[in-house]
Amino acid sequence: MYLTEREFKFDFSNAMKAFKFDEEDQTSPCYHGATHCGMKAVDFIVEREHDWLFIEVKDYCHPRASVEGLDKPKLRSALIMKYKDTFLYRWAEGLIDDKPINYVCLVELGDDALILNLMDDLKKQLPIGLPSKRWKNELLKSVIVVNIARWSVHFPEYPVIRIPSD
């Protein structure tokens, strides 16, 4: 089960389920169809035995990477909105279950210090776990930011390769 985003090709054969969440092809059964009202979407959703992975891919080493996207506050807010809107969409689909959701942002930024900094920022701005005593359900269990090198360390079961740009 291969999924491609920009120059990255993921092999999710070892996952229970994996699909492109922000599908723009209207003929596809996974067509998103709710972006007209400004809903954002992560790139992939992957089901594993004990959790779901919501995966967003941002490649700043890509030659066509948007300059706008390099703005850190914008990147941060885009990543946050994508998660929240995806969760809402899944709720509307009736597909939020008991499995925890881990949000994985694959951000190819080059060095690890920037990754750590972004991860700390996202942790501060997403409601991880049960932030209020009134909550019964988690919106997400954790958020992690990885680059390709760290993806390969933590998700070796889903190999990723960079495919040459056209």
Added chain:
Amino acid sequence: MYKSIKLEKFTAFEQLEIEFSKGINLFVGANGTGKTHILKLIYAASDITRSQKSLAEKVNKVFLPSKDQIGRLVKRSAKSSKGFVEWIREQEVEGGTLEDIKIRLSMTSHTKDPEKATLSGAYKRWTGFPLESVYIPVKDMMANAPGFRALYSQRHIHFEEVYPDIIDRVFVPPLKGQPDPDRKRILALLQEAMDGKVITKNEEFFLKNKQGELEFTLLAEGIRKLALLWVLIQNGTLLKGSILCWDEPETNLNPRLMKTVISILVELQRMGVQIFLSTHDYVILKEFDLQIKEGDQIMYHAFDRNEECGEVGVNSTSKYLEISPNAIDETFGDLVDREIQRAISGV
């Protein structure tokens, strides 16, 4: 301008050769890989062109081996051995042509007296062209300047000579006339960052601004670093063709001030100062990476101890992302891994 340095069986090194950038040279690597030793060797060979002291003597004074036995600088081994250091610099000589000048200092592990160390190569040629140089040690000395020079010259105190030397450099009187536009701009940048100018009274330094005069002992060490740069630029120690060696500029410096310090170093490089820095600091590396423009000269030299043979080697590159191994980024990588493991543990 230094082109390269070569060492064999000297201090931490079995064999090492580094080719330098004519602009900025950044030494990175774990503790104990000998970065400071290279800085000291560059400085010693530069300083003697002005002081006309013996090279062996100077090397001994900046390294301070026990009982002044220069042989103790030879890499330790079970049997007696011989070590050397070789410096090559490019110098504009008579008629404006460029000439490579090479000198070599050799010694055995039994050499006690520095005078017995062997000097070879074009030593007269080397000292015939003075090279202005400065070595900024980890610890600030400006606040401790009063009386230190006198104490050092009269008593046998156990301080590497880089300490009295830096004080000597800051007491060089300002250059006559108006500074050129480049120097003026850099001085203004520093004045803005430290909010004042530096003045001296009887070997004591003060930062002077609207609030008055503040003695250096009351100033944050980070500000003293900016002040030190200000003085060295104002008095012409750091000019085109001079050498700056700086051991761990990050010490006591607020990361926010790093941007200013690095922008000044980049400017000095553009003016023609050859710079050698050792650092353990991510912000310094990243600031250089972000501030360097096309045409700037920079080399990152990564010192690394080979796990199998235990010897230190160096990899040089002009590209930040190609620094290998990058001990600083590896540390962040380890933090990222542990953070991820914590986040997804139990899943």
